[in-house]
Amino acid sequence: MSDPVVRTRFAPSPTGYLHIGGLRTALYAYLFARQKGGRFILRIEDTDLERYVPGAVDIILRTMKDAGLLYDEGPDVGGDYGPYIQSERKDTYLKYAKQLVDSGGAYYCFCTKQRLKAMYEGGATKYDKACLRLGRAEAERRAAAGEPYVIRQNIPETGTSAYHDLVFGHIAVDNKELEDNVLIKSDGMPTYNFANVVDDHLMAVNYVIRGVEYLSSTPKYNLLYRGLGWETPQYMHLQPIMRDAAHKLSKRYGDASYEDFVARGFLPAAIVNYIALLGWSPKDDREKFTLDELVRRFSVEGLSKSPSIFDENKLRWLNAQYIKELPPEEFHARALPFYAGHAYLEGYDLKYLSGLLHGRAEVLSDVGPLTAFLTEFEGFDPALFVNEKWKTDPALAKAMLPRLIDLAKNTDPQAIGEALNAFAADNGYKKGQVLWVFRIAVTGAKNTPGGAAEMAILLGKTEACRRLEITLKRL
DSSP states (O other), X not given: OOOOXXXXXXXXXXXXXXXXXXXXXXXXXXXXXXXXXXXXXXXXXXXXXXXXXXXXXXXXXXXXXXXXOOOSBBTTTBOTTOOXXXXXXXXXXXXXXXXXXXXXSEEEEOOOHHHHHHHHHTTOSSOOOXXXXXXXXXXXXXXXXXXXOEEEEOOOSSSEEEEEETTTEEEEEEGGGSOOOEEEOTTSOBOXXXXXXXXXXXXXXXXEEEEXXXXXXXXXXXXXXXXXXXXXXXXXEEOOXXXXXXXXXXXXXXXXXXXXXXXXXXXXXXXXXXXXXXXXXXXXXXXXXXXXXXXXXXXXXXXXXXXXXXXXXXXXXXXXXXXXXXXXXXXXXXXXXXXXXXXXXXXXXXHHHHHHHTTTOSSGGGHHHHTGGGTSOTTOXXXXXXXXXXXXXXXXXXXXXXXXXXXXXXXXXXXXXXXXHHXXXXXXXXXXXXXXXHHHHHHOOSSOSSOHHHHHHHHHHHHHHHHHHHHHHHO
């Protein structure tokens, strides 16, 4: 008999933007399924109505597609195992919960919030099974009479539950440590603890890839599988992505989402590439991979048992590699929305500016800092003229500028580079001295996206001459 088709899933809750940690889980599930020739499923788990954020589902769908993680089945593409939104499957869960009640794997609980609060405030660490002692007939009578109830899982009070995790190996938990979790809430909606088990089984998911926070609670999910007579899936639990050594990345605490990074000018391919390396190692020094290459190289053996720290500087470096490889026309097209946020760029040749910025921008939003000299010119510090390599200083600049102003007035900007080189040769200056003084004099910035000639062309003759004269007056 052939092995079953590998089926993985990503099952986010629509509680806001898709966080980097969630996207990494989706990526690994996608890579594993694609590598094995399997199916990748997107399921929306929206049973927590209190945390539901309107529009979040659209954000999830958009992010998945933008990142290139195309799913085979999902809310907007359909499939044989739908619907793929839990709230649309509400009528599915109660049947299986009652099946567990019939077999003794679950029971009705009528405890009020007040009783539960008093119980835990009194020192209890988990539910005390009080309603299990009611007896089946009494419980059904009270439920039929309309008394509010939940359905709880009946965890054995003795013994151990164990399973094999593909990352962490053998995992065993004493049953006495496990809580009789609620499976069906009083409003009839399932909890995550129950819905994910039912849905994974009904959708034939046989590889569950999720965060390590579920490592120790997975045994209670397996008890549900066995109580319903179902086969348990294979598991891979992933260590978290950390903001630093002590804090996890978390959208709850304002850490950046995928869309935040895109809005700041990071390229989707670079983001996906970087997060692939946060928890997985290719076992060599290579760091740059296309999505197709990640599919071929991904391995369970490469998954880390330790948390990874998110290093934005590393992401910026990797993003810069992707930006450099963009065709010039594509870089310009991607940069245009970022130019639009800087009104002072109106009137400049943006296509020419893109040519200057293409090899210098690490992220697309760098177009702001890299062009700030266009607005911050008149207050610059003359000490910028000091360059030890070229032996320049404000005094040399003051002596040189009157003739540079005449040169700029009488030279087409496109020819300014040759004119400056000739000026240096004719007047006994080193070329580097002339270019440094001219560039500082027209930009007032230590670092610019081009040299003296490029800055003259960008500014145009009128503006370049105006700036040269202002600088001379200051000196």
